[in-house]
Amino acid sequence: MRLIIYTGKGGTGKTVSACSTAIMLAENKYSTLLMSSDPAHTLTDALVMPDLGYEAKEILPNLQALQIDPLTEMNRQYTTILSYIASLFHARGIDETLAYELAMLPGMTQLFSLLKIEEVARTKAYDTVVLDMAASGEALRYLYFPKLVGSIGRKLTGLVGMFSGFARIFQPLSKLPTPPQNVMQNELELLARLEELNMIMRDQNMTSIRLVANPDTFSIENAKRAFMSASLYGINVDLAIINKILPTGSSDIYYAQWADFQRVKIEEAKSNFYPLPVKEVKLHGMELRGIEMLRENGKSMFENQDPADVLFRGNVFNFTREDSLLRMTVKVPFTEKDDFDVERHGDQLTIKVKNRVGYVANTIPLPVATAGMKLSRAKLEGNELIILFERIA
Numbered sequence: 001m002r003l004i005i006y007t008g009k010g011g012t013g014k015t016v017s018a019c020s021t022a023i024m025l026a027e028n029k030y031s032t033l034l035m036s037s038d039p040a041h042t043l044t045d046a047l048v049m050p051d052l053g054y055e056a057k058e059i060l061p062n063l064q065a066l067q068i069d070p071l072t073e074m075n076r077q078y079t080t081i082l083s084y085i086a087s088l089f090h091a092r093g094i095d096e097t098l099a100y101e102l103a104m105l106p107g108m109t110q111l112f113s114l115l116k117i118e119e120v121a122r123t124k125a126y127d128t129v130v131l132d133m134a135a136s137g138e139a140l141r142y143l144y145f146p147k148l149v150g151s152i153g154r155k156l157t158g159l160v161g162m163f164s165g166f167a168r169i170f171q172p173l174s175k176l177p178t179p180p181q182n183v184m185q186n187e188l189e190l191l192a193r194l195e196e197l198n199m200i201m202r203d204q205n206m207t208s209i210r211l212v213a214n215p216d217t218f219s220i221e222n223a224k225r226a227f228m229s230a231s232l233y234g235i236n237v238d239l240a241i242i243n244k245i246l247p248t249g250s251s252d253i254y255y256a257q258w259a260d261f262q263r264v265k266i267e268e269a270k271s272n273f274y275p276l277p278v279k280e281v282k283l284h285g286m287e288l289r290g291i292e293m294l295r296e297n298g299k300s301m302f303e304n305q306d307p308a309d310v311l312f313r314g315n316v317f318n319f320t321r322e323d324s325l326l327r328m329t330v331k332v333p334f335t336e337k338d339d340f341d342v343e344r345h346g347d348q349l350t351i352k353v354k355n356r357v358g359y360v361a362n363t364i365p366l367p368v369a370t371a372g373m374k375l376s377r378a379k380l381e382g383n384e385l386i387i388l389f390e391r392i393a
C-alpha cells in the first residue's frame with residue numbers, strides 16, 4: 001500500500017490536491033481510497049456529489065472515498081480509557097466535564113483519524129490511499145508513544161499509567177482504583193495499533209507527506225513547520241505544491257503587482273523547500289471543484305508522472321548528538337563559493353545567501369532540543385550545511 005498525505009494551512013487546497021491525486025491514481029489503474037479527516041462534507045463539496053458516509057463508497061472506477069469521523073474512531077477504543085482516566089481525576093475533586101477535557105491530550109482527535117490508516121492498511125484492499133489531513137504536528141508525537149512505553153511493563157506504564165501518575169501527584173496518599181480489565185485490554189490494543197501506524201508512517205517507500213501552500217508568507221511558513229516536524233518524526237516529505245498562482249503578464253496593474261509578489265514568494269519557497277520538488281499550480285478561472293475540473297487539475301499537476309511514485313527521498317534535516325553538541329545537517333542550494341551567513345533568532349535559524357540581486361533569506365524552524373543551546377558554528381560541506389549547537393553552560 002502506498003499512502004500519500006496532503007497537509008498544509010487552512011484553505012490552501014489540501015482537499016482539492018488530494019482529490020486530483022486520487023482521481024489520477026484511479027485512472028492509472030491503482031485501486032485507490034480517498035479519505036478526509038476534515039469536518040463532514042469536505043469531500044462531497046469538492047467532488048460535488050451526494051453525501052459520503054463513514055464507509056468507503058465507490059465514486060469512480062478504482063476510486064472509493066470515505067469521510068473519517070474522529071468521534072466514531074475514538075469511541076471504538078478510547079472511550080473506556082478516557083472514562084477511567086476522567087474518573088480518576090473526578091475522584092480527586094475535579095469537575096467531571098473538566099476531567100474529560102484534561103484527559104484529552106492535544107492532537108488526540110487527529111490521532112484517531114490517523115488510526116483509520118492502520119485499519120485500512122490491515123484490510124489490504126487498496127494499492128494507494130490518499131489522505132486529506134488538516135495540519136497539526138501534535139498528533140504525530142503519539143506515534144512514538146508505544147516506544148516510550150516499551151514492550152515490558154506495558155500494563156503499568158501506558159496512557160492509563162501516565163494519567164494515574166498524574167492523579168497521584170495531585171494526592172499522593174490516596175489509593176487509586178485499579179483499572180478494570182476492559183480498560184487494560186483497550187489500552188494494549190491501542191498501543192499495538194499505534195505501533196503499526198508508526199511503522200506505516202515511517203516507511204519511506206510506503207508513506208509520503210505532500211505540503212500544500214499558496215504563494216504567500218503565512219502558508220509557506222506553516223508548510224515549513226510541517227516539513228520540519230515530519231522530518232523530526234522520521235516521515236518522508238516528497239513534494240511541495242504551491243497552489244493558486246495568478247497568471248503573469250496582466251495589463252491590469254493590480255493583478256500584475258500580485259503576480260510579481262507571488263513570483264518572489266514562489267522563488268523563496270523553492271529555496272526554502274530545497275531539495276524537495278516544487279509543483280506550481282495556477283489559480284483556475286473559477287472555484288476548483290467537481291470531478292472534471294479536479295481531473296484536469298490533476299493532469300496538469302502530474303503531467304506524465306505517476307502520482308504514486310515517491311517523488312523525493314532523503315533526509316533534508318538531520319540531527320545527531322555528540323556529547324553536549326547537537327549537530328544539525330541541512331541540504332542547501334549553494335556552495336562554498338557563495339557568500340552566506342547563518343544567524344539564530346529565537347526558535348528560528350536564518351540562512352542568508354548572496355545572489356545577483358542581494359540576499360535571499362531562508363528561515364528554518366528549530367526543534368525544541370535547541371532551546372537550551374546556542375549556535376556555536378556553521379560550516380558548509382558539499383551541499384550540506386552543518387550547524388553545531390552547544391549546550392549553554
Ligand SMILES: Nc1ncnc2c1ncn2[C@@H]1O[C@H](COP(=O)(O)OP(=O)(O)OP(=O)(O)O)[C@@H](O)[C@H]1O
Binds near residue numbers: 015016017244282
Ligand atoms: N488552484 C485553484 N484554483 C481555483 N480554486 C481553487 C484552487 N485551489 C483551491 N481552490 C478553491 O479554494 C478553496 C479551498 O480549497 P480546499 O478546500 O481544497 O482547501 P483546504 O486546504 O482543503 O481547506 P481547509 O483547510 O478548509 O480544509 C475551495 O473553494 C477550492 O475550490
Ligand SMILES: [Mg+2]
Binds near residue numbers: 014015132
Ligand atoms: Mg480541506
